[in-house]
Amino acid sequence: MLDPATHVIGKCGGPDAVAEMVGIHVSNVHRWTYPRARGGTDGRIPARHHARLIAEAARRGITLVPEDFFHGTEAAAALSSAPRKREPASQMTQPADPTRFRHRHLLGIEGLSSDEIAYLLDRANGFVDMSRSRRKADLLSGLSVMNLFFEDSTRTRTSFELAALRLGADVINMSVATSSIQKGESLIDTALTLNAMHPDVLVVRHPHSGAVELLSQKVTCSVINAGDGSHEHPTQALLDALTIRRRKGRIGGLIVAICGDVAHSRVARSNIHLLTTMGARVRVVGPPTLVPRSMARMGVEIFHDMRQGLKDCDIVMMLRLQLERMHGTYVPSLRENFHFYGLDYDKLANAKPDALIMHPGPINRGVEIDTAVADDVERSVITEQVEMGVAVRMACLEAVTANLPWMDARSRA
Ligand code: NCD
Numbered sequence: 001m002l003d004p005a006t007h008v009i010g011k012c013g014g015p016d017a018v019a020e021m022v023g024i025h026v027s028n029v030h031r032w033t034y035p036r037a038r039g040g041t042d043g044r045i046p047a048r049h050h051a052r053l054i055a056e057a058a059r060r061g062i063t064l065v066p067e068d069f070f071h072g073t074e075a076a077a078a079l080s081s082a083p084r085k086r087e088p089a090s091q092m093t094q095p096a097d098p099t100r101f102r103h104r105h106l107l108g109i110e111g112l113s114s115d116e117i118a119y120l121l122d123r124a125n126g127f128v129d130m131s132r133s134r135r136k137a138d139l140l141s142g143l144s145v146m147n148l149f150f151e152d153s154t155r156t157r158t159s160f161e162l163a164a165l166r167l168g169a170d171v172i173n174m175s176v177a178t179s180s181i182q183k184g185e186s187l188i189d190t191a192l193t194l195n196a197m198h199p200d201v202l203v204v205r206h207p208h209s210g211a212v213e214l215l216s217q218k219v220t221c222s223v224i225n226a227g228d229g230s231h232e233h234p235t236q237a238l239l240d241a242l243t244i245r246r247r248k249g250r251i252g253g254l255i256v257a258i259c260g261d262v263a264h265s266r267v268a269r270s271n272i273h274l275l276t277t278m279g280a281r282v283r284v285v286g287p288p289t290l291v292p293r294s295m296a297r298m299g300v301e302i303f304h305d306m307r308q309g310l311k312d313c314d315i316v317m318m319l320r321l322q323l324e325r326m327h328g329t330y331v332p333s334l335r336e337n338f339h340f341y342g343l344d345y346d347k348l349a350n351a352k353p354d355a356l357i358m359h360p361g362p363i364n365r366g367v368e369i370d371t372a373v374a375d376d377v378e379r380s381v382i383t384e385q386v387e388m389g390v391a392v393r394m395a396c397l398e399a400v401t402a403n404l405p406w407m408d409a410r411s412r413a
Contacts, residue, residue: 003030003033003042003043003044004043004045004068004069004070005033005041005043005044005045005228006043006045007068008045008053008064008068008069009032009033011057011062011064011068012053012057012060012062012064013062014144015030016103016361018053020177021056021057021060022049022052022053022056023052023281024049024293029299030214032044032045032046033182033370036357039143042085044069044138045069047139047140047398048402048407049140050066050069051119051123051402052120052304054066057206059214060409062411064284065126066126066130067124067126067129067130070130070137073301084275092411100401101116101119101120101128101399101403102403103116103399103400103403104222104400104404105216105222105223105224105225105364105400106222106223106224106225106234106265106396106399107212107213107216107223107225107232108231108232108233108234108270108273108402109232109234109237109238109270109273109277110232110270110273111244111278112273112274112277113212113307114278114279117238117241117274117277117278117326117328118278119247120238120243120395120396120399121238121241121242121392121395121397123394123395123398123399124238124242124309124388124391124392124394124395124396125242125245125246125391126204127166127390127391127394127395128246128387128388128391130166130391130394131162131163131166131253131391131394133389135166136165136166136167136168137166137167137168138167138168139167139168139398140164140166140167140168140169140200140397140398140401141167141169141238142168142169143169143170143201143401144169144170144171144198144199144200144201144202144204145160145161145164145169145170145171145174145199145201145202145203145397146171146172146173146174146194146199146274147160147161147171147172147173147226148176148190148194148202148203148205149173149176149203149204149205149207150176150181150204150205150206150207150211150297151203151206151207151227153226153227154361154362155360155361155386156205156227156233156235156236156387156389157173157203157205157226159386159389159390159393160203160224160393161173162390163390163391163393163394163396164201164393164397165396166394167394167397168392168400169200169201169397172199174194180193187206187211187214188214188215188218191218191219192214192218192219194219195218195219195220195221198221200220200221200222200226200401200404201221201222201223201227201397201400201401202215202219202221202222202223202224202374203204203223203224203226203227204223204224204225204226204228205225205227205228206227206228206229207228207229207324208228208229208254209228209229209230209231209266210228210229210231211228211229211234212225212226212228213228217365221404222400222401222403222404224396224397224400227266228266229266229325230263230264230266230272230322230325231266231269232266232267232269232270233266233269233270233360234270234396235268235389235392235393235396236267236270236271236360236389237267237270237271237273237274237275238274238395238396239324239385239388239389239391239392239393240267240271240274240358240360240385240388241274241275241278241391242273242313242388242391243356243358243381243385243388244256244315244358245306245383246388247356247381247384248314248315248356251274251275251278251279251280252278252279252280253279253280254275254280254281254314254315255280255281255283255312255313256271256275256280256281256282256283256284256313256315256317257283257303257309257310257313257315257316257317257319258271258282258283258284258285258300258315258319259271259284259285259286259306259309259310259316259317259318259319259341259343259368260285260286260290260319260320260321260341260368261286261290261319261320261322261368261410262285262286262290262291262295262319263286263289263290263291263292263295263320264285264290264322264325264326265319267319267360268284268319269298271317272284272298272299272300273298274335276298276299276300279303282299282300282301283300283301283302283303283309283313284300284301284302284303284309285306285310285341286304286306286341287337287340287341288303289331290321290331291303291304295382296351306340306341306347307347307350308350310347310348310350310351310355311350311351312350312351312352312354313328313351313352313355314351314352314354314355315355315356316343316351316355316356316357316358317346317358317359318357318358318360318368318369319359319360319368320360320362320363320364320367320368321334321337321367321368323366334367334395337367338366338367338368341368342366342367342368342369342370343357343368343369343370343373344370345370345372345373345374348373348379349377355379356379356380356381357369357373357376357379357380357381357382358380358382358385359374359380359382359385360385361382361385361386363382
C-alpha cells in the first residue's frame with residue numbers, strides 16, 4: 001500500500017503540482033516520501049499543509065479529504081471500515097481555506113467570519129470518523145496542551161483532553177484546587193509561570209468574563225477559551241453548529257430558539273454570534289429577567305412566551321439556569337420556572353415536527369427540561385453534541401497551533 005504522501009501527490013498530479021499548490025519548493029515535496037534517516041518525513045505530509053492542499057485540490061476539481069492524509073495507515077484502515085455519514089454535497093464543496101483561519105488564539109466566535117467558521121466545521125467533520133474509530137493521528141505529536149480550569153467541567157475538559165490525545169499531543173491537566181492559586185497567586189502570575197514551561201496550547205476556563213483574553217496577552221503559546229464567565233464558549237457553539245449541520249444539512253435559513261437563562265449564558269452568546277453569522281434566524285426565549293430587551297442588539301428576536309417562541313422553529317436549544325452567576329432572585333421558583341419555560345411535550349408541539357432538541361449540559365431534569373423530552377431518541381441530540389465536541393476540539397487545536405511561529409520550522413523538518 002502507498003504511503004500517505006505518495007498517495008496524495010499522485011492524486012494531485014505529481015510533486016510539481018503539489019509544490020505549486022502549497023507554495024513550497026518541489027524538493028520539500030519529495031522529502032515527504034523519504035525516510036527520517038534521509039531527512040524526510042516518513043511518508044507523511046506535515047499537518048500545516050493539509051487544509052491548504054484540500055482547498056487547492058477542490059479548486060482544481062480534485063477531491064481530497066482529511067482521510068487521504070492517513071492513506072495506507074492503520075487510521076485509514078479503521079476509517080474505511082467505519083460507518084460513514086457524509087455531509088450533503090453543498091457543505092462538503094465549501095472551500096476549506098487555511099488562509100481564512102489565521103488566529104493563534106480562539107477566544108470567541110464574535111469577530112470570526114463565516115469562512116473561518118465553515119473551515120473549522122469542515123475540518124471537525126473530517127475528524128468525526130477518526131474519533132469514532134478511537135484511533136490516534138500524529139498531527140500534533142510533540143506538542144503539549146495544558147488544561148487550566150478555574151471552574152468545574154465534565155464534558156469540556158475531558159473532550160479537550162481526548163481531542164489532544166487523539167492528535168498525538170501530550171496533555172497536562174492542572175488542578176486548580178491543588179495549585180498555588182489557592183495560595184493567592186494571581187491569574188497573570190499563573191499564566192507567566194506556565195508559559196515559562198513552554199506549552200504549545202493553554203485551554204482555559206475562568207469564572208470572569210474577559211479573563212481568558214487577558215491571559216492570552218501574557219503568553220507566547222496558543223490560548224483556547226473553554227468558557228469565560230457569561231461571555232463566550234466558542235467550542236460549544238462550534239460543536240452545536242456541527243451537530244445541526246450534520247442533522248439538517250445546513251445552518252442558513254433555520255429558525256433556532258435558544259431558551260432559558262440567556263442573560264448569564266456564554267453558550268447562548270457564542271451561539272448567537274455563530275448562528276447569525278451563518279445565516280440562521282435566532283430567537284431568544286425566557287422571562288424578562290433572563291432575556292433582557294437589550295439582547296435585540298445582537299440581531300435576535302425576543303420572546304417571553306415560550307409557545308410563541310417555539311412556533312415553527314427547527315431547533316430548540318435549552319439552557320441551564322446559571323444559579324452560580326445570579327446575584328439576586330431572577331426566577332420566582334424552580335417549579336414556576338418549569339411551568340412557564342421548562343421544555344415538555346406540550347410546549348414542544350409548537351415547534352416543527354422534526355425540530356431537534358439540544359442542551360449543552362449539564363442538564364437539570366425537571367428544572368429546564370422534562371426527563372422524557374431530554375431522553376427522546378427521535379428528537380434529542382444531546383449525546384451527539386457531546387460526541388461532536390471531541391471532533392470540534394481536534395479541529396480547533398489543529399487550527400490555532402498551525403499559526404504558532406515555531407510550527408513553521410517544525411513542519412519544514
Ligand atoms: C456549559 C458551560 O459550562 O458553559 N456547559 C458546557 O460547557 N457543556 C453550560 C452550563 O454550564 O450550563
